[in-house]
Every structure is written in C-alpha cells, then in structure tokens.
Amino acid sequence: xxESTMSATAKRVMFGYIQTQTLHAVVKLGVPxxxxxxxxxxxxxxxxxxxxxxxxxxxxDVLVRLGLxxxxxxxxxxxxxxxxxLSSAHPNSLADLLLFCARESYQTFAHLPEAVRTGEAxxxxxxxxxxxxxxxxxxxxxxxxxxxxxxQSEALLRxxxxxxxFGQYAEIVDVGxxxxxxxxxxxxxxxxxxCVVLDQPSVTDAAQAYLxxxxxxxxxxxxxxxxxxxxxxxxxxxxxxxxxxxxDPECLRILERxxxxxxxxxxxxxxxxxxxxxxxxSPWSYLSDMLMLSTFGAxxxxxxxxxxxxxxxxxxxxxxxxxxxxxxxxxxxxxx
Ligand SMILES: C[S@@+](CC[C@H](N)C(=O)[O-])C[C@H]1O[C@@H](n2cnc3c(N)ncnc32)[C@H](O)[C@@H]1O
Numbered sequence: 400x401x402e403s404t405m406s407a408t409a410k411r412v413m414f415g416y417i418q419t420q421t422l423h424a425v426v427k428l429g430v431p432x433x434x435x436x437x438x439x440x441x442x443x444x445x446x447x448x449x450x451x452x453x454x455x456x457x458x459x460d461v462l463v464r465l466g467l468x469x470x471x472x473x474x475x476x477x478x479x480x481x482x483x484x485l486s487s488a489h490p491n492s493l494a495d496l497l498l499f500c501a502r503e504s505y506q507t508f509a510h511l512p513e514a515v516r517t518g519e520a521x522x523x524x525x526x527x528x529x530x531x532x533x534x535x536x537x538x539x540x541x542x543x544x545x546x547x548x549x550x551q552s553e554a555l556l557r558x559x560x561x562x563x564x565f566g567q568y569a570e571i572v573d574v575g576x577x578x579x580x581x582x583x584x585x586x587x588x589x590x591x592x593x594c595v596v597l598d599q600p601s602v603t604d605a606a607q608a609y610l611x612x613x614x615x616x617x618x619x620x621x622x623x624x625x626x627x628x629x630x631x632x633x634x635x636x637x638x639x640x641x642x643x644x645x646x647d648p649e650c651l652r653i654l655e656r657x658x659x660x661x662x663x664x665x666x667x668x669x670x671x672x673x674x675x676x677x678x679x680x681s682p683w684s685y686l687s688d689m690l691m692l693s694t695f696g697a698x699x700x701x702x703x704x705x706x707x708x709x710x711x712x713x714x715x716x717x718x719x720x721x722x723x724x725x726x727x728x729x730x731x732x733x734x735x
Contacts, residue, residue: 416505421461422485423501426494430459431478431486434468438477491554495547500690503533503540507693518646520696530694535601545605548640549580556581559672559722560588568592568634568668574625574657575641577602578609582618594618595630625653629660636661639672643687644695647708654712658733669714671729676701678725705729 425431428448433439439447441456448455456474463470467482478486487494503526510521522530534541565571565585569592573581576596585591594615596606600622610618621630626649629636636657642650654669661667676684676699688699700708706716714731721727 417461418465419501419505421458422467423497423505424458425455425462426485426497427501428455430455430476431482431494432488434476434478434482435486435488438471438475440473440475444476492550495543496551499540499543499547504690504694508689511689511693514693514696518692518696520692520694522694531599535599541601542605545577545602548577552580552639553584555672555723555726556584557587559728560584560590562720562722563670563728565590565635570594570633570664571635571637572597572630572633572660573637573639574629574653575638578606579613579615579618579620580609581637581639582615583613586613586615586617591617595633596620597623597625597630599624625656627656629656631660632663633660634664634667636667636669637672638669640674642671642705642708643673643691643697643699645697646695647711650708651712654709654714658713661733667732668717669709669731669733671705671709671731672722673705673727673729674699674725675705675727676725678702678721678727681724684725702727 428450430444430448433444433447441452441459444450444459445452445455459468459476460470462468462482463476467479467485468476469479470476483489484491484493485497486492503522507522507525510524513519513524514521520529522533526533528536534544566589571582571585571592572595573579574597576598578598579594579596582594582596594617596618598606598620603620603622606620610616610620625641638653638657641653645653657669661669674684674687676688678684684699691697691699698704702719705719709716709729709731713734715734716729716731718730719727
C-alpha cells in the first residue's frame with residue numbers, strides 16, 4: 400500500500416469528530432427539515448435558520464463531499480437518498496439520535512482512553528453522574544433519548560413483527576421497554592394480547608401519554624426496577640437493547656429476575672433483541688461496542704458471548720436469527 404493511501408485512511412478515522420460535529424451543526428439548525436420542501440440556496444437556508452450564508456455553505460459542502468446532500472449547478476442544496484433520514488419528519492429519522500449522541504456521547508468519548516484502560520464507564524467523568532441519573536435530572540434530554548430509541552427501532556420492529564409469530568403468546572412483558580414502543584408495530588401487525596412494559600418510574604408519564612396516544616389500550620405500564628422484580632406469568636419476556644447497557648454481573652442479575660418471573664408460566668420464552676458484535680460485515684456493531692463501554696462500562700456482545708451469558712443465567716438458547724444488519728433475535732428458554 401502506498402504511503403499516501405495509508406495516511407488517508409488514518410486521517411479519515413482520526414478526523415471523524417469533524418464529520419460528526421459538521422453534521423450536528425447542520426441538523427441542529429434544522430436544514431434537513433427545510434430541504435424536505437425542495438432544493439434551496441445557501442442564502443435562503445441561512446435566512447430560514449438565522450445563520451451566515453457563507454459558513455452554512457461551507458458546512459454543507461463538507462457533507463456533500465462526504466456523500467450527504469447534493470448541490471446542483473445553480474449552487475442549490477438538496478437531499479440525496481442518504482440524507483433524507485436526517486429530517487425530523489422521516490419515519491426512521493436519525494435526527495434525535497444525532498442530537499443526543501453529538502452532545503452526550505461526544506463529550507463522553509473525550510474520556511475513552513480511560514475507559515479502554517479500566518473497562519469502566521466514563522460517562523460520569525464527562526457529565527458528573529451516571530447515564531440514567533443524568534437523564535433523570537434532565538427531562539428534556541430524557542425525552543430526546545426516548546424519542547431517539549423509538550425512531551431507531553421502528554423499521555427493525557416492523558421487520559421483526561413479520562419475521563416472528565408473536566400471535567402465539569398469551570401475554571408479553573417487555574423488560575426495560577421504555578414507553579412501550581415494541582407494541583406499536585406488533586399491534587399494527589394484528590398482535591394485541593395483554594402486554595406489560597416494565598421501566599423506570601421516570602418514564603411513567605411519557606409512557607402513559609404514548610400508550611394513550613397510540614391507542615395501545617391492551618398495554619399496561621409498570622414502574623419498577625428490573626434488578627428487583629419482573630412481572631410474573633407471561634408467555635414471552637423481551638429484553639431489547641437492555642443487556643448491552645450492562646456488564647456481565649448486572650446482566651446475570653436481570654436475567655435471574657426474568658427467570659424467576661418465568662417460573663409462574665411453564666413454557667415461557669425469553670427473546671433478547673440486540674446488536675450482535677461482528678453479526679454483519681459493517682463496522683457499526685464494533686463502533687457501538689465503544690459507545691456501550693464509554694457510557695456504561697458495558698458491551699455489544701458476539702453471538703458466542705451471548706450464548707455464554709445466557710447459559711450462565713440458566714437459559715438454553717433455542718434460536719439465533721438475524722433481523723436486519725447485525726441486529727438479531729435470540730430466543731431462549733429456562734433450562735429445566
Ligand atoms: C437502551 S434503552 C432500551 C429501551 C427499549 N427496550 C428499546 O429497545 O427501545 C434501556 C431501557 O432500560 C431502562 N432501564 C434502565 N435501568 C432500569 C431498571 N433498573 N429497571 C427498569 N428499567 C430500566 C431505561 O429506562 C431504558 O428505557
């Protein structure tokens with residue numbers, strides 16, 4: 400490999416922070432939403448978002464070079480296929496996730512060398528409190544995070560609802576289920592058994608409002624702590640994007656609570672939905688692993704690591720199936 404190519408790769412990785420924050424600036428100003436209505440010049444955009452036209456054009460030119468948005472011969476900017484998901488109206492919008500990560504995660508990553516050295520979370524060093532406490536103390540950031548989680552999962556859950564026969568379960572409990580967003584695509588696919596969402600008390604108001612707004616009257620929200628107890632007696636327990644927030648000892652405690660709850664419903668299954676590290680050729684699952692390390696001192700696990708963890712918690716893995724990209728569903732049952 401030529402020297403120049405080697406340094407180009409190193410520079411691309413090294414200056415990733417410029418890419419993140421240039422995109423952050425453009426999304427925070429609301430440019431993608433304005434471009435939904437059609438192409439616009441830097442002058443028009445700048446007036447709408449109250450920015451300087453020359454600096455806004457320079458920022459947009461960075462993103463055009465990187466493959467987001469395009470610029471026509473008249474100098475007007477427009478969406479391309481890859482930038483549409485940055486508008487807030489897009490059904491799978493990434494805007495909220497970007498607005499959250501470009502601030503909370505971005506500042507946390509400045510401390511990553513310490514996390515790599517120790518294996519401990521560095522979110523508290525960056526923000527003065529552990530992640531969930533930070534959200535508890537900042538309701539607007541908590542609402543942004545909850546919306547980001549919901550949007551991020553929409554397409555994945557729609558796919559899962561058609562891939563897996565959820566109609567076979569008499570009752571479903573979503574452990575750490577946020578506002579209950581799992582149940583919207585399931586209801587849209589005609590699956591409406593009695594359902595329970597267990598999440599933290601701080602989520603209660605947002606969850607009640609969400610369930611009422613979405614007409615999910617078959618879903619009940621329960622405020623609680625999955626380290627203490629999980630609602631008993633359901634046919635299916637779902638843990639979606641929960642285990643990756645915790646190191647193995649905490650995961651074992653959560654899984655133990657789930658297994659206890661399942662003793663009241665023989666034949667019950669556990670479904671773990673997670674990004675599997677190395678589960679597809681893209682680097683995303685490895686990048687997300689660093690996100691989990693810095694934020695929680697946790698990890699994205701490989702399939703083998705999930706098998707070891709579930710086995711240690713007394714579960715037999717019955718199926719491991721890809722949903723989309725490196726997202727997988729892992730179905731397990733308590734070992735008798
Ligand atoms: C990454 S989010 C995933 C939410 C949802 N399952 C999803 O896939 O969109 C993790 C969830 O775990 C919840 N959580 C964290 N600690 C908890 C605890 N001790 N008891 C119950 N829920 C908790 C959070 O409030 C949050 O909703």
